Amino acid sequence: MAFTEYRLLTVLAQEMNMRKAAERLFVSQPALSQRLQNIEKDWGTKIFIRSQKGLSLTPAGELIVDFAKEILEKEDMVREEIDALQTKVHGTLKIACASIVGQNWLPQVLKKFVDRYPHAKISLITGWSSEILEAIYEDTVHIGIIRGTPDWKGPKHHLFHDKLYLVDREIQDIKQVMETDRPFIQFKSDSNYYQEIQDWWHRQFQTTPKRTIVVDQIETCKQMTFNGIGYAILPAITLNGSDEGLFKIPLMDENQSTIARDTWLLGYDSAFELRQVKAFVEVIEEFLETNSSHIS
CATH class of the missing domain: 1.10.10.10 (Winged helix-like DNA-binding domain superfamily/Winged helix DNA-binding domain)
Structure with missing residues (x-):
């Protein structure tokens, strides 16, 4: 019938x-x-x-x-x-995001997105920026959020940049780094970020740190620094709202300009035509407009 x-x-x-x-x-x-x-x-x-x-x-x-x-x-x-x-916005929004952004910035944006579009679903994976790019190339996600300067020919949107700081509970001046016996706590990261820190260190001190502790996650590095075990170089995105009692010394390049990390949103043209991706981009733009001073 x-x-x-x-x-x-x-x-x-x-x-x-x-x-x-x-x-x-x-x-x-x-x-x-x-x-x-x-x-x-x-x-x-x-x-x-x-x-x-x-x-x-x-x-x-x-x-x-x-x-x-x-x-x-x-x-x-x-x-x-x-x-x-x-x-209405339906379907699944597939995001690959650099871990540091996924832990410290993205949750606030996703909260606004799911509140506004309750019918949409979210699939999120995190990792190093090199892994995020691979996920986009393989078309397993719609969009990626990465750190650094991406070699990407498709559409990309600059989200924010945050300064890098030498963070410690004791060191108040960069000259004191060579005087302390406390360890420099480093975290594993993609090669670009690691190289950037190494270049800065050698320009500044022309030698290697006296003691070094290497951990696998930036959050571990942060917590060890906050608990006074040693000092670390951390981006501002990890410090907002949780840096009481810490000294933050901004890293400067050879031109005495502050060193910062950029964060980008990128994907293929076809992905940015999807309704759920368009809605997500709109939420991001609104969030950045009202939280422009959140990261420094």
């Missing part, structure tokens, strides 16, 4: 009169009668009984009409959902 047959049965059940039902369906009575006979033939049973007073449902007819009503209700629900797809 087609949806038109389901509607025919429900109208007949509502009117219980062939003439009135034919008028509502914009067909002639003979045509309506013929279509009803064909439906009853398909079901192999009588659905309506005719009399001088009109129509009445057979027991089997009651079951069939209830079924027709249920089908039409489900059709309406599906059509409403399809209409909603055109006006």
Whole structure:
């Protein structure tokens, strides 16, 4: 049966009169009668009984009409959902994000996104920026958020840059670094970031640190520094709101300009055409506009 047959049965059940039902369906009575006979033939049973007073449902007819009503209700629900797809944000937003951003910045943005678009789903993976680029190249995610200067030919949006600081509970001046016996705590990172720190260190001190502790995660490095075990070089994104009692010395390059790390949003053109990605970009832009001083 087609949806038109389901509607025919429900109208007949509502009117219980062939003439009135034919008028509502914009067909002639003979045509309506013929279509009803064909439906009853398909079901192999009588659905309506005719009399001088009109129509009445057979027991089997009651079951069939209830079924027709249920089908039409489900059709309406599906059509409403399809209409909603055109006006609401649905689907899964697939993001690959540099771990440091995923831990310290992205959650605030995602909170706004899920509050505004409750029907959307999120798939998030984190890792080093080199891993994020690989995920985008392999098309396993829609967009990536990476640190540094990306070698990317497609669309990219600059999100923010945050300064790098030498952070410690004791060292207040950069000259004191060579005087302390406390360790320099380093965390494993992508090669660009690591090289940037190494270049700065050798320009500044022309020697290696007296003692070094290497950890696998930036969060471990941060917590060890905050607990006074040693000093570290950390980006501002990790320090906001949790740096009480710490001394922060900004890193300067050879031109005495502050050294900062950039964060970028990038992906293929086709990804930025997706409704959920467009909505996410809008949320990011709003967040950056209202939180421009959050990172320094």
